[in-house]
Amino acid sequence: MPVTSKAELYRKLPSVDELLQSRELAAIISSEGQAAVTDAARAVLARLRAEIAAAQLDSSDVDLALSTISSAIERQVRQSLSYSLRGVINATGVILHTNLGRAPLAAAALEHIRDTAAGYSNLEFDVETGGRGKRDVHVDRLFRKLLNQKFAGEGARATPDISTVVVNNNAAAVLLALNTLAEAGEVIVSRGELVEIGGSFRIPDVMSKSHSVLREVGTTNRTRIADYERAINENTRLLLRVHRSNFEITGFTEQPAIGELATLARKRNVPLMEDLGSGSLFDLRSVGVDSEPGVLDSLRAGVDVVSYSGDKLLGGPQAGMLSGRSDLIARMRSNSLFRALRVDKLTYAALEATLLADVKQDHEAVPALRMMRMSKGEIGKRAEAVAEKVSSSRLRAEVIDGESVIGGGAAPSAVLPTRLLAVTCEGLSAEEISARLRASDPAIVARVEEGRVLLDLRTVFPEQDRVVTGSLEKLAG
Numbered sequence: 001m002p003v004t005s006k007a008e009l010y011r012k013l014p015s016v017d018e019l020l021q022s023r024e025l026a027a028i029i030s031s032e033g034q035a036a037v038t039d040a041a042r043a044v045l046a047r048l049r050a051e052i053a054a055a056q057l058d059s060s061d062v063d064l065a066l067s068t069i070s071s072a073i074e075r076q077v078r079q080s081l082s083y084s085l086r087g088v089i090n091a092t093g094v095i096l097h098t099n100l101g102r103a104p105l106a107a108a109a110l111e112h113i114r115d116t117a118a119g120y121s122n123l124e125f126d127v128e129t130g131g132r133g134k135r136d137v138h139v140d141r142l143f144r145k146l147l148n149q150k151f152a153g154e155g156a157r158a159t160p161d162i163s164t165v166v167v168n169n170n171a172a173a174v175l176l177a178l179n180t181l182a183e184a185g186e187v188i189v190s191r192g193e194l195v196e197i198g199g200s201f202r203i204p205d206v207m208s209k210s211h212s213v214l215r216e217v218g219t220t221n222r223t224r225i226a227d228y229e230r231a232i233n234e235n236t237r238l239l240l241r242v243h244r245s246n247f248e249i250t251g252f253t254e255q256p257a258i259g260e261l262a263t264l265a266r267k268r269n270v271p272l273m274e275d276l277g278s279g280s281l282f283d284l285r286s287v288g289v290d291s292e293p294g295v296l297d298s299l300r301a302g303v304d305v306v307s308y309s310g311d312k313l314l315g316g317p318q319a320g321m322l323s324g325r326s327d328l329i330a331r332m333r334s335n336s337l338f339r340a341l342r343v344d345k346l347t348y349a350a351l352e353a354t355l356l357a358d359v360k361q362d363h364e365a366v367p368a369l370r371m372m373r374m375s376k377g378e379i380g381k382r383a384e385a386v387a388e389k390v391s392s393s394r395l396r397a398e399v400i401d402g403e404s405v406i407g408g409g410a411a412p413s414a415v416l417p418t419r420l421l422a423v424t425c426e427g428l429s430a431e432e433i434s435a436r437l438r439a440s441d442p443a444i445v446a447r448v449e450e451g452r453v454l455l456d457l458r459t460v461f462p463e464q465d466r467v468v469t470g471s472l473e474k475l476a477g
């Protein structure tokens, strides 16, 4: 076969204009627009030129590529116009998985987002008076119901007035609180609580960004109330307790009870703040987890301000809450940083719907709470049904005991007993199986442990069991 020169091969390529005039592309131009198709045609031609330059194509390869160039352009258009952010199936059993978007929202939250976001709303408008309103009121009333009323219901001493402010996430809440309460002053923190939460949230760094000064006390494993007491001086603005969200210290350890810290804070007239991180408004003891303090537990123990996330144990949208003494919360609200950290109407809508479910104690309506409450028996039944359908001579699916993880900064020991689907397939390693599951549409994310792929249906929505079954069947096929 005569060798065709690269110059001749390049000459075979049509121009972008010629391609756009072709009849084959008329339909996609009319549905997706000239601009997108032009970009795609350029990209496909550039790819061919690069392959010719690298001497990867001979004359017949180029002819073949040109005979199917319209469909290559169409594929390119569809790919570039498809969403990058898309749903996946979470079969990891980690309920609040930060990499998978944490809490799935309740149906009522989605509806409320759609209704308020598609048109105008009373976000900052008082419909009764016609005057300007505050965006906080929509959720503050519900936080008050959830926190003040329950507080009073416990027959506690003088009921404090608890109010709540909402910002972009818990990191923002901590920044706002430190800057408001302790700018240019000292904040006392135990050395055992100088945590890093995923990537760039480190207590000492946030402290310096807030222009407050970190005053470390105690040691990594043991800090006593006397350590705090000795460190208090005329520059002390705040005592800070930080939840050890992603690690535990065991062995020879000591940490004052939160109540002791509250007593000290009262005596020395310094506010006490707790960064709870996860912070539940729902009693986790009802699902068998008693290692995790709720927002009410902290407030009842005498903490002045609690910070927590909206998309962790609350099961709502990404947000950060500061709940506590209303005089302190009012100061946060009037800090100019608040304007930069505040949330959008979509967040308020999702939060309001999530909190309403809490007020009604409708825990089944909030997916994260529903998943926590799901029994091992129920999960086991679903796993058995999938196993029965997919088991074949090549694919082995076994249902075994295991643990689901609450995640999202709840104590690492906050686990729930579950039944797992353990999958092995002849001729495929666990990594290969897991890669194939990720390549299915929608992607299925599973755990790999000890050479087996483990799927936990606790975090898979029951209507997705069918998709999981289909993907597993394909593996063995």
Ligand SMILES: *Cc1c(COP(=O)(O)O)cnc(C)c1O
Binding pocket: 169, 170, 171, 172, 197, 201, 242, 243, 244, 245, 275, 276, 277, 278, 308, 309, 310, 319, 320, 408, 409
């Ligand atoms: C998760 C967490 C944060 C950060 O919260 P985001 O909502 O992710 O910003 C801060 N502190 C603690 C203790 C946490 O667990």
